[in-house]
Amino acid sequence: MATISRIEWTEQTWNPTVGCTKISPGCKNCYAETMSRRLKAIGVHGYENGFRLTLMPERLAEPLERRKPTIYFVNSMSDLFHEKVPSEYIRRVFDVIKHAPQHTFQVLTKRAGRMAEFCRSAEVPANAWLGVSVENRKHGVPRIDVLRTVAARVRFLSVEPLLEDLGRIDLSGIHWVIVGGESGPKARPMRPDWVDNIKLQCDRAGVAFFFKQWGAWGVDGHKRSKKANGRKYRGKVWDAMPASVAEIA
Numbered sequence: 001m002a003t004i005s006r007i008e009w010t011e012q013t014w015n016p017t018v019g020c021t022k023i024s025p026g027c028k029n030c031y032a033e034t035m036s037r038r039l040k041a042i043g044v045h046g047y048e049n050g051f052r053l054t055l056m057p058e059r060l061a062e063p064l065e066r067r068k069p070t071i072y073f074v075n076s077m078s079d080l081f082h083e084k085v086p087s088e089y090i091r092r093v094f095d096v097i098k099h100a101p102q103h104t105f106q107v108l109t110k111r112a113g114r115m116a117e118f119c120r121s122a123e124v125p126a127n128a129w130l131g132v133s134v135e136n137r138k139h140g141v142p143r144i145d146v147l148r149t150v151a152a153r154v155r156f157l158s159v160e161p162l163l164e165d166l167g168r169i170d171l172s173g174i175h176w177v178i179v180g181g182e183s184g185p186k187a188r189p190m191r192p193d194w195v196d197n198i199k200l201q202c203d204r205a206g207v208a209f210f211f212k213q214w215g216a217w218g219v220d221g222h223k224r225s226k227k228a229n230g231r232k233y234r235g236k237v238w239d240a241m242p243a244s245v246a247e248i249a
Contacts, residue, residue, distance in 0.1 A: 008212050008231070008239070009178055010073040010106055016060050016093050017078040017085055018046055019053040023110055026135030026161060029186045032077045053084050060092060063100045074107045081111040081118065090118055098125040108133060108158050112146035119150045129176075129242070131156035136163045148173040154242050160212060161187070165194045171205040176242035181215030183226045189217035195233060208240035 005013045019036065022028070032051070039047040046056055063072060074080060074097075080090060097105045108131045109115050115130065124130065130152040134140030140159075147155050154175050159166070161182030171177070179198055181190035195211070202209040214229035231237050 005073060005076065007073060007076065009210055009241075011071040012073070013076040014059070014063060014072045014074055014105075015046075015056065015077045016096075017053065017055050017075055017080065017082070017089075019049060019051045019077070020079050020082055021053070024135065024139035025163060026110065026133055026140065029161075029182060029184050029188075031184065034184070036077060053078065053082055055085070055089055057089075057092075060096055063096055063103055063105075066100075067102065069102045069104075071104045071106065074105050079109050079111060080107055081109045081114040083111070083114065087118060091122060094122060094125060094128070097128050098123070101125075101127055103127060104129065106131065106156070108156075110139075110143070112143035116146050116149050119152070124150065124152050126153050128152060129154035129156055131158055131176075133157075134159045134166070134169075135161055137166060141166060141169060144169060144171075144174065156242065159198060161215065162190045162194055162198075163188055165191075165197055167197075169198070169201060171201060171207050174205070174207055176208045176210065176240075177202050178210045178212055180212030181217055181229075183213065183215040185216075187216035187223075189221065189223075190215065191221075192219050192233075199233075199238075208242050209238050210240055211238040 003013055036047050036051040040050045104127050106129045110133045112132045130150055132143035132147045134157050155173060156176035157174060158178045160180035162179055179195055182188050199209055211233040213226060213231055215226055217223050218229040
């Protein structure tokens with residue numbers, strides 16, 4: 001079912017599929033995999049297969065039953081464009097999005113190629129924000145060019161976990177950038193100068209910048225709890241959201 005989210009940049013999560021497989025370094029310490037195992041262990045419905053990809057068609061209608069305008073993160077526990085999710089099922093998800101115009105749906109993927117291929121033959125609803133994960137130069141940055149080809153009204157980058165300096169990135173056609181460090185016991189550190197580089201480029205390109213967290217490693221390079229490290233970057237909380245669809249149109 002849809003649940004209230006602790007993710008700073010959304011309001012609720014909606015998981016019409018659960019489970020995934022790892023395809024790049026950003027997946028190494030996947031929080032969804034760890035959470036799926038915990039949920040399976042305590043007998044939560046939907047996680048009987050653990051982290052194995054599973055379609056959940058009984059959840060498709062959930063956003064249609066909610067009238068209050070809500071920002072939904074689609075598939076926080078999966079990837080809608082996983083190669084084993086049938087195209088017809090993805091169309092059903094997009095159909096729900098289209099018929100729930102009171103809501104905003106954030107769809108994030110590491111499988112940018114499949115997303116672009118699907119969107120070439122499908123209408124992207126105006127209330128769907130499409131994004132890609134960008135964890136490093138080799139695997140993440142090329143996804144930005146693919147995202148730019150998608151006819152979405154809002155395109156965004158989730159630069160989390162940020163694993164290295166991304167260098168110069170092309171932010172044309174991008175409306176929102178989220179940056180965050182990795183959390184968990186095996187988290188890899190994120191350096192402040194890597195964040196500085198992205199923030200400067202967002203400012204120059206006029207792109208909304210959202211700093212999600214330092215994660216397990218603080219700005220001082222010491223490891224401690226995510227809560228203790230906090231969300232402040234350069235002395236303040238950066239929580240800009242993309243402009244409304246009307247302003248972008």
